[in-house]
Amino acid sequence: MTALRGWQRADGRKGIRNVVAVAYLVECAHHVAREIAGADREAAHVIGFPGCFPNAYAQKMMERLCTHPNVGAVLLVSLGCESFDRYQLERVVSDSGRPVRTVTIQNDGGTRASIAAGRTWVAEQAAALAAAPAVPMAVSELVVGTVCGGSDGTSGITGNPAAGIAFDRLVAAGAACIFEETGELIGCEGIMAARAVTPELAAELRASVEKAARYYATLGYGSFAAGNADGGLTTIEEKSLGAYMKSGQSPISGLIKPGDIPPKGGLYLMDVVPDGEVRFGFPNISDNAEIVEMMASGAHLTLFVTGRGSVVGSALAPVIKIAANPHMYARLADDMDVNAGAVLDGTATLEGVGQAIFDLVLAVGAGQRTKSEDLGHQEFILTYKSFDPIGPACLPI
Amino acid sequence: MTEARSDGRLLLLSPGDSVFVLRGQIEAGETVLVEGQAVTVAQRLGLGHKIARVEVAAGNKVVKYGAPIGSATKAIAAGDHVHLHNLKSDYTPTYALTGAT
Incomplete structure (x- = not known):
């Protein structure tokens, strides 16, 4: 079995990448952050929160992301007058043992001077991270997420079940695996709840999907895009059953x-639908919002199954792209890491593709770059939400 | 089961399903074998689309993966394309673009 390569963090976790996060704390600082990170997409990754109103969820997400195991140093980029609590964020990062610095555009001489100061600091940190020794890492130390995006009628019969087989292997090897989008599990709540390790957890799983169904019913749209229908999917329950296979x-x-x-x-199931009355709009406005949430829960990398052909990657954590549709694979092979569509051609089996995904997870954990990493994809999106903490039944001992 | 009652281009996901999934594109005018019955396809159907395996009465559930995926909005005959025009969600309505050619 491939030995994974990790970087040790003070909290005990290990990262499979060692990058500088450049984090803007309001959209007004986004340009400066992007200019600081510059064209070197290996060393510095831009993340951030665009809003100017305070939000406990966004604060927690940014704290978790800036202390993600794949992050070795953090530059915060503040305009200066936004509501985001940069002092607390800087404290949390500093307490994690990571180098951290805040550039405040209004205090540091504006755009040009802030970019210059930020670039100097990032270059120093990137050099230090590049020289930092790696340590061996076990599969059981991995956290892996999965999403599907741009789904079609093939997603649920090739890519998603193959990702599910890889998940089973990873869980058997002791890794933590996260699936999500309770809005895309509508109709699956009964069969899913039957797999819970306790009856109390089963009730929580069921309740999370019922909450999602209510939430989306209020919004008037399911988690279903127009392209899903072009690809042969007709209803949210049909899309859900396919998504559930992951x-x-x-x-x-x-x-x-x-x-x-x-x-x-x-x-683990991640409940991504906000608690309480409907506020702030759609739970996850596009696929990267889901990847960001799994990274905030520690995911080192994400399995992304697509039928129509999503091309996204992510800042901070590699994304493995699994093509479910063989016709799409033929068009977008440069963007896809795995062709699960071969199952429909009869040139591969689900079992074989599942094993290939598992092997690729280990290779990426050992440093191999994914297609989206090579192409420089570093999408990131974080918007407003609100959550109540999970109850005691959610994590049985 | 060696008797080919249905076309190899059609995939049955679960024994009790009321639909097949297409393993590839089928052109308008082509004939497919559905449960021993030859059916002519009226329009081009893409990979991943569904064809009814059995008759489904209006208001009844359509079953795929062994689970209901919504209700028929009109009577569906075996061999019919099953999609937005004859199936709707029992949860939230489906949004689709209608301008595509």
Whole structure:
């Protein structure tokens, strides 16, 4: 088995990448952050929160992301007058043992001077991170997320079940695996709840999907894009049954919310739909919002199954792209890491593709770059939400 | 089961399903074998689309993966394309662009 390569963090976790996060704390600082990170997409990754109103969820997410195991140093880029609590964020990062610095555009001489100061600091940190020694890492130390995006009628019969097989292997090896989008599990709540390790957790799983169904009913749209229908999917329940296949067959060990770190290996459902009355709009406005939430829960990398052909990657954590549709694979092979569509051609089996995904997870954990990393994809999006903490039944001992 | 009652281009995901999934594109005018019955396809159907395996009465559930995926909005005959025009969600309505050619 491939030995993973990690960088040790003070909290005990290890990262499979060692990057500088350049984090803007309001959209008004985004340009400066982007200019600081510059064209070197290996060393510095831009993340951030665009809003100017305070939000506990966004604060927690940014704290978790800036202390993500793949992050070795953090530059905060503040305009100066935004509501985001940069002091607390800087404290949290500093307490994690990472180098951190804040550039405040209004105090540091504006755009040009802030970019110059930021670039100097990032270059120093990147050099230090590049020289930092790696340590061996076990599969059981990995946290892996999965999403599907740009789904079609092939997603649920090739890519998603293959990702599920890889998840089963990872869980068996002691890794923590996270699946999500309760809005895309509508109609699956009964079969999913039957896999919970306790009856109390089963009730929580069921309740999370019922909450999602209510939430989306109020909004008037399901988690269903026009392209899903072009690809042969007709209803949200049909899309859900396909999406559910990503979870594999392992028992479900817990229910977490964005930013909750899985306490041990096993399979976890992430409840991504906000609590309380409908506020701030759609739960996750596009696929990267889901990847960001899994990273906030510690995901080192994400399996992304696509039928129509999503090309995204992510800042901070590699994304493995799994093509479900063989016709799409033929058009977008440069963007895809795995061709699960070969199952429909009869040139591969689900079992074989699942094993290939598992092997690729280990290779990427050992340093191999994914297609989206090579292409410089570093999408990132974080918007407003609000959550209540999870209840005691969500993480049975 | 060696008797080919249905076309190899059609995929049955679960024994009790009321639909097949297309393993590839089928052109308008082509004939497919659905449960021993030859059916002519009226329009081009893409990979991943669904064809009814059995008759479904209006208001009844359509089953795929062994689970209901919504209700028929009109009577569906075996061999019919099953999609937005004859199936709707029991949860939230489906949004689709209608301008595509």
